[in-house]
Amino acid sequence: MKLIGTLTSPYVRKVRVVLAEKKLDYRLELDQVWSDEATIGRSNPLGKVPCLVLDGGDAMFDSRVIVEYLDTLSPVQRLIPASGRERAEVKTWEALADGVLDAGVLAWLERNWAGRSDGERSQAWIDRQLGKVRAGLRGIDQGLGDKPFCTGVYLSLADVAVGCALGWLTFRLPELDWRSEHPNLARLYDKLMLRASFIDTQPRLQ
Structure with missing residues (x-):
């Protein structure tokens, strides 16, 4: 998995903390979303981070959506109750x-x-x-x-x-x-x- 984000965004940090607590492997790709050279729009049409790019290229965005998905990937440190x-x-x-x-x-x-x-x-x-x-x-x-x-x-x-x-x-x-x-x-x-x-x-x- 690839996580597109910045080092200042608290929403990106939320996803990174969950990835760490779940012990999931990923690659962090930094992008300056306010810059004219930003590339985030290729993965998220809203131009916002965080954006999680899955194997195969499908993208997932909005931190709440991403962390809910991540919590299902491993039984380690369950962070969201099932129901x-x-x-x-x-x-x-x-x-x-x-x-x-x-x-x-x-x-x-x-x-x-x-x-x-x-x-x-x-x-x-x-x-x-x-x-x-x-x-x-x-x-x-x-x-x-x-x-x-x-x-x-x-x-x-x-x-x-x-x-x-x-x-x-x-x-x-x-x-x-x-x-x-x-x-x-x-x-x-x-x-x-x-x-x-x-x-x-x-x-x-x-």
Whole structure:
């Protein structure tokens, strides 16, 4: 398998963490999706990463779709329950973590995208998105409480998604200082950062 992505994308990181936890072999192909020379469009018409190219050339995209597929490939470290309420709970955690990221990315792009001049940027839009980030973090922190992991005593995709969101916020929006405001999240992230899958996939500029 080939994974097309960047070293800064939290959605790509989510897939890479799952690949590592599942002990699956793959090749990472880096692509600058904002560059005129980007090649991602050959595999994903939306021009977005992550994109998983399977043997034979078929492509799979959207991190939620990819990680669900990957979890079926090996019985090692099952991250998504097979069915029922437990499955829905894990997927809801993932949706919340991804929603925090979606809002954070929109805020960061509004502030930093080179395609806009300073006069074209909307602080009201940035503030609105950051408000969603803060509300999402409060919800995650309250839901986690004093549990070892998001859904109980075992690592699941919920923790992977939350950890990738927190890592990206630290990388791109450090002024939010989520650690001091949400000690439960800080405790979880510190625990996740002891795992090789998280250590090896920390976001960095290419």
